[in-house]
Amino acid sequence: MTVAYPFTAIVGQDDMKLALSIAAVDPGIGGVLVFGERGTGKSTTIRALANLLPKIEAVKGCAYHCDPASTAKQLCSSCASSKAEQKIIKLPIPVVDLPLGATEDRVLGSLDIEKAIHNGEKAFQPGLLAAANRGFLYIDEVNLLEDHIVDALLDVAASGVNVVEREGLSVRHPARFVLVGSGNPEEGELRPQLLDRFGLSLDVRTPKDIPTRVEIIKLRDAFDQNPDSFTKRFARKEGALRRKIDCARDALESVEVPGVVLEKSAQLCLSLGTDGLRGELTLIRSARALAALQGASEANLDHLRQVALFVLRHRLRRDPMDESSADARVERAISDAFE
Amino acid sequence: MPESNEQSATPSSKPASLWQDLEYAAAILAVGGHDIGGIRLIGQPGPVRDYWLERFEDLSGKPCRRVPSNTAADRLLGGLDIPETIKAGAPVLSKGVLAECHDRTVLLTMAERLPQEHLGIWCTTLDQKRVTTARDGITQRSDTHFAVIALDEGIDDEATPAALNDRLGLTIDISPLSIRDVGDSEFTSRDINTAIAQAPNIPLTDRQYEAIALLADRLGINSPRKMLQAARVAKFIAALDGKQCADDESIQTVLRLVLLPHATQLPQSIEEPQEAPPEPPEADEQERPDTEQHADQHEDETETLIESSMANLPADLLAALVVRAQKSRQRQTRAGKAGAVIQHKQRGRPVGSRRGDVRRGERIDIAATLRTAAPFQRIRSLHANDDKEIVRIESDDVRVKRFQHRKSSVMIFGVDASGSSAHQRMSEAKGAIELLLADCYTHRTEVALIAFKGDRAELLLPPTRSLVRAKRALSQLPGGGGTPMAAAIESIELLSLSIENSGATPSYILVTDGAANVSRDGTKSRSAGSEDALTAAKSLARRSIEGILVDTAVRPSPRARDLASALESVYLPLPNASAHSLNSSIRVLQGQ
Numbered sequence: 001m002t003v004a005y006p007f008t009a010i011v012g013q014d015d016m017k018l019a020l021s022i023a024a025v026d027p028g029i030g031g032v033l034v035f036g037e038r039g040t041g042k043s044t045t046i047r048a049l050a051n052l053l054p055k056i057e058a059v060k061g062c063a064y065h066c067d068p069a070s071t072a073k074q075l076c077s078s079c080a081s082s083k084a085e086q087k088i089i090k091l092p093i094p095v096v097d098l099p100l101g102a103t104e105d106r107v108l109g110s111l112d113i114e115k116a117i118h119n120g121e122k123a124f125q126p127g128l129l130a131a132a133n134r135g136f137l138y139i140d141e142v143n144l145l146e147d148h149i150v151d152a153l154l155d156v157a158a159s160g161v162n163v164v165e166r167e168g169l170s171v172r173h174p175a176r177f178v179l180v181g182s183g184n185p186e187e188g189e190l191r192p193q194l195l196d197r198f199g200l201s202l203d204v205r206t207p208k209d210i211p212t213r214v215e216i217i218k219l220r221d222a223f224d225q226n227p228d229s230f231t232k233r234f235a236r237k238e239g240a241l242r243r244k245i246d247c248a249r250d251a252l253e254s255v256e257v258p259g260v261v262l263e264k265s266a267q268l269c270l271s272l273g274t275d276g277l278r279g280e281l282t283l284i285r286s287a288r289a290l291a292a293l294q295g296a297s298e299a300n301l302d303h304l305r306q307v308a309l310f311v312l313r314h315r316l317r318r319d320p321m322d323e324s325s326a327d328a329r330v331e332r333a334i335s336d337a338f339e
Numbered sequence: 340m341p342e343s344n345e346q347s348a349t350p351s352s353k354p355a356s357l358w359q360d361l362e363y364a365a366a367i368l369a370v371g372g373h374d375i376g377g378i379r380l381i382g383q384p385g386p387v388r389d390y391w392l393e394r395f396e397d398l399s400g401k402p403c404r405r406v407p408s409n410t411a412a413d414r415l416l417g418g419l420d421i422p423e424t425i426k427a428g429a430p431v432l433s434k435g436v437l438a439e440c441h442d443r444t445v446l447l448t449m450a451e452r453l454p455q456e457h458l459g460i461w462c463t464t465l466d467q468k469r470v471t472t473a474r475d476g477i478t479q480r481s482d483t484h485f486a487v488i489a490l491d492e493g494i495d496d497e498a499t500p501a502a503l504n505d506r507l508g509l510t511i512d513i514s515p516l517s518i519r520d521v522g523d524s525e526f527t528s529r530d531i532n533t534a535i536a537q538a539p540n541i542p543l544t545d546r547q548y549e550a551i552a553l554l555a556d557r558l559g560i561n562s563p564r565k566m567l568q569a570a571r572v573a574k575f576i577a578a579l580d581g582k583q584c585a586d587d588e589s590i591q592t593v594l595r596l597v598l599l600p601h602a603t604q605l606p607q608s609i610e611e612p613q614e615a616p617p618e619p620p621e622a623d624e625q626e627r628p629d630t631e632q633h634a635d636q637h638e639d640e641t642e643t644l645i646e647s648s649m650a651n652l653p654a655d656l657l658a659a660l661v662v663r664a665q666k667s668r669q670r671q672t673r674a675g676k677a678g679a680v681i682q683h684k685q686r687g688r689p690v691g692s693r694r695g696d697v698r699r700g701e702r703i704d705i706a707a708t709l710r711t712a713a714p715f716q717r718i719r720s721l722h723a724n725d726d727k728e729i730v731r732i733e734s735d736d737v738r739v740k741r742f743q744h745r746k747s748s749v750m751i752f753g754v755d756a757s758g759s760s761a762h763q764r765m766s767e768a769k770g771a772i773e774l775l776l777a778d779c780y781t782h783r784t785e786v787a788l789i790a791f792k793g794d795r796a797e798l799l800l801p802p803t804r805s806l807v808r809a810k811r812a813l814s815q816l817p818g819g820g821g822t823p824m825a826a827a828i829e830s831i832e833l834l835s836l837s838i839e840n841s842g843a844t845p846s847y848i849l850v851t852d853g854a855a856n857v858s859r860d861g862t863k864s865r866s867a868g869s870e871d872a873l874t875a876a877k878s879l880a881r882r883s884i885e886g887i888l889v890d891t892a893v894r895p896s897p898r899a900r901d902l903a904s905a906l907e908s909v910y911l912p913l914p915n916a917s918a919h920s921l922n923s924s925i926r927v928l929q930g931q
Contacts, residue, residue, distance in 0.1 A: 038505045039562035043466065100459040101412045102473035105706075113706075114429045116713030117730065128473060141459040168714070185807050187458075187502065189780070206561045213552040214545070217566045224374065224571075225539055 003227040007048035008237035010041055011215045012207045018290075019200045019310050020049050021241075023178055025248040026289040027134075029282055030199030031157075031179035033142070033190075033314070040204045041216075042182040043140050049180075051238060053093040054246040056134060060087040063126045064133040064173050065094065076173045094135030096128050096177075100144060108152055108164050109171070124171045129153075129162045132177040142181030143188040150194055153179075157197045199282045200307075201314040203327070248292035255288045256298040264304055264337060271333045274315040282311045301338065308334050357515060358522045360595060361391055364509050366526040367575045367596070369399035370534045372444055372486025375508030375568045375575075376465055379450070379499055379600075381491045382513035388490070390521055391513070392446070395488070398531050403446040403488065406436055408453040415460055419475035419706050425730045432477050437461075437470040441483040450503070451493035458500050461487075465506045475706040508568035510600035526579060534578035541574045543585050550590055551598075559604035569597045694738060707738035748844040749785040749802045750775075753831050754813075755851035755891070756792040757822035768850050768891045769813060775848060776813070780806050785843070787834060788812050791827035793820035794861035798830065802838060821863055824855030824902070825871035832879045846885040849908070852892040853899025869898065876905035887911055 010017065016034055023032045034042045058065035059079050066079040068088050079086065098107065109127030116122065128137070139145060145153075156162045162175035179197055183190065195201070207213060223230040265283040272279075284299075286307035291299040312330045368378055382388060396402055417435030424431045437460070447453070453461070464470045468484045489507055491499045504510070551569045560566070573593045577585040712732045719731040752772055779786050786809050788800035800812040827849070835845035858867035859875075879886075886908035890899040895912035903910035 037561060038502060039564035041563070043463075097471055099416075099471035099473055100463060101416050103475065105475070106473035106478060111710050111713065113424075113710055113713050116710070117428055117716050120714055120717030122714050128478070140463055144456070144459045146456075184502070186805065187455075189804055189806055206563060208556075210549065210552045210556060213556070213563060213566060214548045216563050217552065217570050218548055220563075220567050221543075221570050 003231055004047050004051060005044050005220070005223055006231055006234035006238050007045065007052055008241055009219055009223070009230070009234045010045050010048065011219060012212050013041055013045060013204055015202050015310070016042070016045050016204050018306070019202055020046065020180075021052075021245060021293055022286055022289045022307065022310075023180070023200065024049060024053055024245050025293055026252055026285055027176075027178045029178075029285050029289065031181070031197065033195070033198040033201040034180075034182040034204060035185050035190075035201070036182075036204035037186075037206055038184055040206050042204060046138055046140075046180055046182060047095075049136070050092075050095040052242045052245055053095070053136075054242065054249060055090045055092055057088050058091045058134070060089045064130050064175075065091055065135075066174065067134060074174055094132055096132040096135060096137050098128055098137055098139045098145075098149075100141055102128065102149065104148060104152055105166075107149055108156075108162060108166075109173075110164070110166060111169055122168060124164065124169055126173070127162075129156055129175040129177070130173055133173070133175050135177055137177040137179055139179070139181045141183050141187070142194070143183040143185070143190045147191075150191055154193055154197065195314055198314065200286065200310040202310050203313075244293065247295070248289070251295075252289065252292045255292045255296070257284055257288055258298060258300075261287060261299050261301060261304050264301060268308060268312065268333060268337050271337060272312060272316055272330065274312060279312060279315045283308065286311055305334060305338055357511075357513075358520050359525070360592070361511060361513065361516075362394070362522070362525045363576065363579070363592060364511055364596060365391060365395040365398055366531060366534070366579050367509065367572055368395060368444070368486055368488070369528075369531045370538060370575045370579065371571060372399075373442075373468075373484050375486070375571050376506040377444070377485075377487035377489065378509035378511065379489045379491055379504055379507045380511055380513060381493070382516075383492055384490075386518040387513055387516045387521060390518065392488070394524065395444075398526060398528055399444060400528055400531075401443060403444045404436075404440050405446045405448060406440070408447055408449045408451075408457075410436055410457075412457060412460065413474065415457065416470060416472040416474060417479070418472070419477065419709075421705050421709070424709070428728070428730075430475075430477055432472065432475075432479050434481065435470065435472060437464050437485075438472075438481040438483050440485045441481070443485055445485050445487045447487050447489045450489035450491050450499040451497040453500055453503065455500070458502055462502050462506055504601070505562050505564055508565075508572060509596050511596065512600070530579060533581075534575065537581075538574050538578040541577050541582075541584055543570055543573060547573065547585055547590060551593070554590075554594060554598055558598055558602035560598060560601050562601075565598065565601055569593045572597050694735070702740040704738045704740040708732060708736050711738055712736040747783075747785060748846060749787055749838045750779050751787045751789060751831055751834055751838075751845060751847040752776075753789045753791065753796075753827050753847060753849040753851070754816065755822060755824075755827070755849075756790045756816050756818045756820075757854075758792075758819045759822060759852055759854045759856075768889070769816070771889065772813060772848075772850060773810070776806060776809055787838075789827065789830050789834065790816055791823050791830075792818065794823055794826070794857055796823060796827040796830040798834065802843075821857040822851070822855050822868070823857040823861070824851065824853075824868060825859045825875040826857070827851075828872060828875035828879050828906070832875070832882060832884075835879075835882060835884050847908075848887045848889060849906070850889045850891060851899065851902075853888075853890060853896055853902050854892070855898070855902075869902075872902060873905045876902055880905065880907040 007017070019032050019034075023029055032046075034046065036042055056065070057068055059068050059075075062076060062079050064076045064079075066075045068086055072080045105127070107128050109130055110125055112123040112125035115125075156175050157177075157179055160174060160176040162171075162173055164171045181190075181194075181198065207216070219230075262284060265280050265287070268283065269279045283304065287299040287303040290303045290307055291297075294303075296303070309327065309330050312333075313326050316326050316329060364378055367375070372378075380388065380391070392403065413435075415435050415437050417433050417438060420431045420433035423433070447461075464483060465487065469480060469482050472479050472481075487503075487507060489499050489503065493499070498504075499507075548570060551566050551573070555561075555566050555569070573585040573589045576589040576592050577583075580589070582589070709730065709732075712730060715736075716731060719733075723731065752775070754768070754772065776786060783804070785802040785804050786800070786806075787798070787802040788809060789796055790799050791797070799816070800809055803809065831847050831849070835847065838845040854865075855868035855872040856863060856865045858864050859871040886906055888899060888903040888906060888908050888910050890896065890903075890910065890912040892899060892912075899912075900910055
C-alpha cells in the first residue's frame, strides 16, 4: 500500500485546503471541483484528505455502510428490514477513487457473476457508488470521464439513490456521496450539468515565488525518499487537523447563522443573478462549516466572505465565454456587497 | 561537460557531447527511471535509437517491455480473463499491461499517437504508481512502478501530449546524431549498481534546490513536477560520477536534460536583475534588515551558479530556444486536435450491449454474455446429458457490444482580421463570434478558428472543444493588413476536407466585410482579389458544406452579398444579425 502525502505538508494552496476541509465538515455542501494547471498538487491534496476524515458509525456487514441512526427510508433494503438485530461498527469514511476507464457495470454495480455461476442465484454486486455511500467519490481528470459514465453519475449525485435496472436485476440503494473532481481545463471542458453538481469550485495555480517552489520540491523529495519517516514528521499536525475537523462536524448543528448573514448571501446571489436557491443555500452552509471549523459559535460575515468565491464562481448565469472573468465578476460583487 | 570551442557552432556539429548526454540519460534511467517518470526520446527510428536502447537494456540488465501507444484500454487496465474465469468458475481478472510492467521499463512506441482517452490512464498510473481497474464487474488494484521511454517520432505537427511530457523527467532529441557519432560507453552495469546504492544518500544543498527553482523560473517552466525531476536527476548524476554530493556540473547536465527542453522563454539576461522572488510578503519587511546581508550573499552564490550554467549553454542553443518554444506551443495545440479527432473516428463510445449474433461481424461482449448465461448454469447442467464442468452458453445468451457513433460537427470560424475589417467592426464581430461560440458550446460542437489578414490565412485554433482556448485565440487575434479572401476560403475548404475525413461534419461561419483586396499570389489588387475570392468560393460551394457569411461592413455591401451567393451560403449582414438571429441560423446549420 502506498503511503499518501500528508495534507498538512502541502505547501501553499490554502484555498484548496480550505475548500476541502469545509467539504469534510459538511458533506451536504455538495462536493469540490478543483481545476488547475499541471503539477499544482490537485490530486495529491485530495488524496491526502482521506487521512483526515473521522470515523463514522455504520451497520455491520452492510455493503453501503448505512447509518444506523437514519430513518428507515434512507436505509438500504436489507438494513431497513433487519433494523432490530443490527450490529454497529466504526468505519473510516470511505474515499473511493473512480479510475479512468472504469466501466459502467463497475460504477453502478451489476450481477455478481460468481454467485450466478455457482449457485444460479441472481445477486447484486455493489459498485463504486455503493462503496462511496456516506463518503467521498474522487474523480481525477473528471473532464476526461467518458460521457456515459457522466450520465450515470449525474442522476445519482442529484438524487442520492442508485437505481440499477440491468441484467434482470432491480436494485435501489442509497448512494449519497461528496463528489470531488479535479482536472486540467486545457485538456477538455466539463459538462455544464456535472459542473452544477459541485458545491464549491476553485482554480489552482502554481505558486510563482521561488522560496515556495523550493519548499515544494524539498518536501516532496524528502517524502519520496522515505515516505514513512516523512509522514511521521507530520503525524502531529495531521492529528491536530483531524481533531479539528472532527470537532467541527460535531459542532456543526449548533452553529448559529444570524439574519445578517442570510441577508447578505441573498443579496450576493441576487446581484450576480445566480439561478435558484442552491447558491444561497450552499453559501450559508459553507459559511457555517467554516465557522465550525474555526470553533466559532456563530457564522459571521467574514466567514461568508471567505467562502463566497468558491461557492459562486461556477454558478453565474451560463455564459461560457465569460469563464475567465467569472472570478472577477464574483470578486466585484463580493467587494460591493461587503462595502 | 563543457564542450570544446570549435564544436559549439551549430547544434548539429556537436553530436559528440549529445551522445555523452545520451549516455548519461541511459545511465540515469537505469539508476532511477522509476522516480523520474522516464524519458522522451525525439527522433526517427534508426540505428542510433536502436543502439541507445540496447545500451540502456545492457545497463539496466532488464529488457524493456514494448507497448504500442494504441493499446486498447481493456488491455492497459486488464479485465475479465475469460478462459481462466470459465475454468475456475469464478471471476478471474487478468493483469493489464500497466500492471505487468511493474518494476520494468515501458517502451511506449509512437508516443505521439497516444490517444487522448488513454492519456489520462497513463498519467494517473505514473503519478500514483498504482493502477486501479474497475471493469467487467471486478475492481482490482495493483502497484506498478515503471519508467517510460516514450519514442516520439512526431514530424512537424505531432508530438507526445503535453500531459505525458510533464511526467517524463528527461527529454532528448536524437535527430542530429548519426551512427558515426555514437561514442564509447562511459558507464558499466557496476557503475549503475553503485549509483543505485549511493543516490539516496546524496544531499542537495539549499542553494542547489534554489538554483533549480530559479532556472525553471527563468526558462518559464511552471510545473513543480519538472523541478522535482531536476532535483532527483541531479542526485543520480552525482551518484553516477561517484561524487559525494551534487555539484555545479551536475546541475548543468540537469539543465540540458531536464529543464531546457521544456523552456518556454529565453532566459532573461543575468545583467538586468529580474526580481528573484517577487516581493516577499509585507509582513517580513521589519525583520528583513537582519537577514538581508546573509540572504544577499546567499543569493549571490545562487546567481553565480545560474550564471555559469547559462554561460555553458552554447549560444546557438539559446537562440534556437525561442523557435522551439514557439513551435512547442503550436505543437501543443495541434496535439489536442489529434486526440479530439481520434475520439470521433473510433467506433464510437460503447453504450452497453444487446442480444445479437456474432456472425454479423459485430463484436461479442464476453463479460455480458457470461453474465446473461450465468443464472441458468444450474438448470442447464441438470438438463445436460454429460456432467462436464463447463459453462453452458446458448445462442440466446450471446451479447454483442453496441457502439454509438455520434457524428460530431465542427464549426469553422473564418475571421477577417484585415485592416478594413478591424477598423470597422472588429470588436462587434468578436462579440458576435463569442455568442456563436457559446452556442457551439451548448451544442457540444467543436470549433476551429481561421484568421486571415495580410497575405495569408492562418489556422489559429484547430478543431477543439475547449472553449477556454477558443476564447484565448480569439482575444489574441491580431488585426491589420489586406484581406486575402481567396486564401481564407481555401483554408476553410482544406480544413473542411480534413474534418470530413476524420468522420465529422464541418460547417463554417465566415466573418468579413467582403472587401477582398489580396489575390491568390499575395499581390495587392482589388479586382484580382475579388476574382480569386469568387473562384475559391465556387470551389468551396461545390463541396456542399453548409456555411454562413456574416457581413461586418457598416453598410451591407454588394461585394459580401456576391461572395455569399458564390459560396451558396446564408448571408447575414451584421446590423441585422442580432444575437438571436445569428443563433437561430447556426441552429439551422447544425440541424442539417
